[in-house]
Amino acid sequence: MFMISGTRRTGNVRIRALRCPGMRVDQPHTSIRRWPGMRSEYNWLPPDDSVTVTKPFQIGVSFSSHDQLEFELDGRARYLSVPSGAVFATGTQQALWADVSEHTEALEIYPDLDLVRDAVDPGATALVDLDPAIAVRDATVLGLASLVRRSHLHDDGDLEPMHASTLTQRLVHHLAEHYCLPRARRTTRSGRLDRTLVDRLAAFVDDRLAEPLTLDELAAQAALSVYHFARAFKNSTGLAPHEFVTMRRMERAKILLLATRHSVLDIAHMVGFSNINHFRRLFRRYTGFAPSDLRPR
Incomplete structure (x- = not known):
C-alpha cells in the first residue's frame, strides 16, 4: 500500500530495500522513479512488526488490504482497517506505521509543491499544505496511481514524458481542489x-x-452516452473503463490468493474470468506476480 516508504527501520538500523529484476513475495522490494513534476516510490513488503515511515507532502494508495494496523499522525495513534485502493495523504507531518501483519503493497507520489501552489492560486507565493487524509475513497487518485505503479512493475513500463506530465497535471489539479490548504x-x-x-x-x-x-451499464450509472462516458472516465482517472475494472478484479484476486486456500481457477471465477490462461496473463501484467507466487506457504 502507499503507506510504507522504501525505508524500513529495525531498531536503530535503517535498511533500504533494493530494486531487483524480479520481485519475490517473501522479499522486500522498492523502486523510485522521477517524472516531470513528481517523484514516485513503490514498495512491496512482507509482514513486519517494526515501525515504518511515510514522509510528508505525499499522496498515496494502498494496493493491499489490512484488517488492522497501527497508524500514527500528528502524535495521535490509532488502529486502522485499510481496504485495497484506500488513499492517504500527509501534510507537514510524517506518518508512522506498525504491527503490519499482512503483505504490504504501496505507492507514494510526491508532487512538485510549486506546481501544486500554482494550481491552487496561479502567481501566489504563499506555501500550500496537504490536508491529511486517512484511508479515504478516491477512485480518481487510484486510477492515476495505478498507471504509475505499472511503470514500477515492468522494466519496459516507463511512461512517455508527455504521458507522465499529463498524469502529473491531472493529479496536481485534483490535489489542489480536494486536498490542499487552502483549497483551489x-x-x-x-x-x-x-x-x-x-x-x-x-x-x-x-x-x-x-x-x-x-x-453500457457503467455509462448508464453516469447518465451519459457510452461514447462520452468512456472519454470522460479516461480523462478523469487515466484508465479506460475496462482497464479500471480489470485492475480492480486483479486486486481482489491478489487478496484472495494471499489470504485464502481457494484454487487459482476458483479465484479466477470469483473475479469474473472463465479463461484461466487469460486470467494468469492479466494477473502478471497488473501485479508483477504469477498467481502461484502468492499462494500461502
Missing part, C-alpha cells in the same frame, strides 16, 4: 467526471467484480 476553487472541467461520480462508479464496480460488466 473547484471548476467544472470539460470532459471530466466529478470525483463523487467516479467514486460511486468505483463502488458499483467493486460490488460486481464476479459478474460480467459492460460499458
